Amino acid sequence: MDKFIEEKLKNLKTNLVNRNYSTNTIKSYLYYLEEFLKFSLKNEFSPEKRIEAFLENIKSEESRRLSYQTIKCFYEFVVKKECPYILNKVRGKQRIPMILSKDEIVELLAQVKNNNHYLIISVLYGSGLRVSEVVKLKICHLDLENLKIIIKEGKGKKDRITILSQKLVDKIKKLIEGRSPKEYLFKTISNKQYNIRTVQQIFYNALKKTNITKKVSCHSLRHSFATHLIESGVDIRIIKKLLGHKSIKTTMIYLNLSENIKIDIQSPL
Missing domain, CATH: 1.10.150.130 (Tyrosine recombinase, N-terminal domain)
Structure with missing residues (x-):
């Protein structure tokens, strides 16, 4: 070079x-x-x-x-100078995320027999994590009593707090029993940290066993998390914080994906 x-x-x-x-x-x-x-x-x-x-x-x-x-x-x-050329016309494409329905999530999880793998997929969906975040989760990042997960250095190296499903608490307690808080929550058979590619393969292996034909990925679980919260009536500003989005505009795209948004506003007429 x-x-x-x-x-x-x-x-x-x-x-x-x-x-x-x-x-x-x-x-x-x-x-x-x-x-x-x-x-x-x-x-x-x-x-x-x-x-x-x-x-x-x-x-x-x-x-x-x-x-x-x-x-x-x-x-x-x-x-250390201003760029001499200005390009205003090129903008990033706003891709519409592909999501899974709640029934499809259940169908997907039913195909995951390994307890570790089941929890990984469940946390990706139930807490709206990125794959890069779930593999870096440590036991000390969990607040099982208050159903919270602390995400350390997520995208943009920012920390945030997201939710944890009550349904997973007992399984997680069994998983972490007798272990050091500093250990990674999810570890392979060889006692090593999972890598991103392995988690993605776990997802695709389960997907192949379902009747789901959508072109989805691990990240679709995060999209589904946000969309289902909106459909449940959760304020979009709260969802923005849970996802760790910098701008509310990024979160707004999930409004277009929601088919069953609860509307509690009454007409002034």
Whole structure:
């Protein structure tokens, strides 16, 4: 790799890590920056034209948006200047999340025979966790008496508190009996922390045994959690806090997914 490119990538990575960007975001930004810098070394355009020409060569709208975000960060954090090119038209696609109905959740869980696996899937749905959060859960993060779970350093390195289902308490008590509070809640047969890929495979193995034909993933359990809470009449601002969303706009999408929202407002007529 060219030393100039290597130096700039290292500089950007340091800045992103210090600002608590997620591992996946850092990986994406470094990829797009490397592509941009390679393009820049081969073309003698002005900075503004260089960025414009680079983005024009990217067919995918989403990749173009991410590339532009990367370049903006590069200018702000590394070059210490304002990005010379403004791109207003590229926006991230708002994908409609796929959810499972409550009956489908029951059907899915019925296929999970391993107690550890059953609890993992149950907590993903019942507490609205991300897979990356459930594998990092430690026993000390649980408040079984008050039915709460403390999420340490979730997305954006932020802590939050979410709910725990009463139905899981007895099973969890048996799971953690005699264990240290500092241990991971869920551990493999070899006494190691679960990795994300393993949890995803647990979900897909159970899904294959059901009659569910929807294209869903582990993250669909989190979407289902939020949607079912809205259908139960829970205030969307509370759901925002439980999910750890930065903006209420992110949570609002679940309003469109809810088919059975309880409406307690009466007409003024």
